Amino acid sequence: MCEFCINHGEGKKWYRNMTNYTRELFLQVSTDKKLKNYLSNFAQSLHDGLVRAEKWKKRIPYIYSSLIYPWITHHQKKTHFGQVLPIEDVEYILDGVNSVVRLPCICRRINSGVETRVCYAVGMDTTHILKDVPDFSQFDRITAAEAKKEIKHLDTEGLTHSVWTFQTPFIGAVCNCDQDCMAYLFQYRKKLAKVMWKGEYVAIIDHDRCKGCCQCLKRCPFDAVRFDRGLGKCNIEVRNCYGCGICRPTCSEDALVLLEREKVPQVADSW
Ligand code: SF4
Ligand code: SF4
Ligand code: SF4
Structure with a gap:
């Protein structure tokens, strides 16, 4: 919190x-x-x-x-x-x-x-x-x-x-x-x-669902999404993520979810 x-x-x-x-x-x-x-x-x-x-x-x-x-x-x-x-x-x-x-x-x-x-x-x-x-x-x-x-x-x-x-x-x-x-x-x-x-949440991407279309990357206003060329999928740089959730409607695969910030150790104290 x-x-x-x-x-x-x-x-x-x-x-x-x-x-x-x-x-x-x-x-x-x-x-x-x-x-x-x-x-x-x-x-x-x-x-x-x-x-x-x-x-x-x-x-x-x-x-x-x-x-x-x-x-x-x-x-x-x-x-x-x-x-x-x-x-x-x-x-x-x-x-x-x-x-x-x-x-x-x-x-x-x-x-x-x-x-x-x-x-x-x-x-x-x-x-x-x-x-x-x-x-x-x-x-x-x-x-x-x-x-x-x-x-x-x-x-x-x-x-x-x-x-x-x-x-x-x-x-x-x-x-x-x-x-x-x-x-x-x-x-x-x-x-x-x-x-x-920043918001009380951070986004993560379920790689089993992500197909690497990069629509979430284009949407994010806080530069928190990265494309991993090796995997052909996107990742969230949680330290940049403001937890706004507006990347979610861009994803046809429902691959983006918000987690409570305090449950993600790297950013639990990053507001
Ligand atoms: S919008 Fe969805 S499928 Fe496309 S890169 Fe982002 S998480 Fe992956
Ligand atoms: S929740 Fe907001 S800040 Fe985080 S990745 Fe999605 S659009 Fe970017
Ligand atoms: S809705 Fe408009 S006035 Fe309110 S903070 Fe956003 S940009 Fe500023």
Whole structure:
């Protein structure tokens, strides 16, 4: 289990602890006014934060890695932190919440100018706040069943699911991201700080089933699949695997399965 499960999970994976989605919990760590202010500046601060961090990393690489990287990570853990999760865990969350609101994806708007709605505010009803925040005021209230259907479709299209805090441990959103995602860029591509945990799982490939078509390799956004020329089959480099599970729908042979990360010794402590 990751650090958040230990601190906020009450014996479960932290995002399966439904207390973390409630207004009661929210009011212990924030207020409506603070959330409104945070969201009002959200897109701009994501963009500015990335540009600033990149500049400092280039200018003072040693100080950046020894001081600034851990400082940003520490700050994010307290304010806005995420974790990658597979579709099964998204469905578990949606089965347990009372409110689901579909929102515009800010990252895609910033990075490619694309307008799409693949962010879902879940749990506490935040529409009284969102209606006053220009970036999010165009929301749609939908049912959990509709959200499950949509996100299942996004899974087959190869979007990575994640869950996000807005003042940890309050959880406010489930996202479905591609490589325009600010968190993906910040953490994975540019290595500017840790802003999300890897998933609680890792994938493995059943070689009795794999026929080496490499569809899973093409799908993986984390460079975790390798083709073994000798065997003519693929392998998972578990140290790279984020446990998102989106490789699975590409496999016609049902050869990919997720294992609990804590049961795979090489990565049991790698978050
Ligand atoms: S985290 Fe993902 S879904 Fe959410 S705004 Fe960013 S790219 Fe869009
Ligand atoms: S998609 Fe399935 S069959 Fe193809 S390489 Fe991956 S695991 Fe093997
Ligand atoms: S190999 Fe791991 S990181 Fe890559 S798509 Fe599959 S589960 Fe996700």
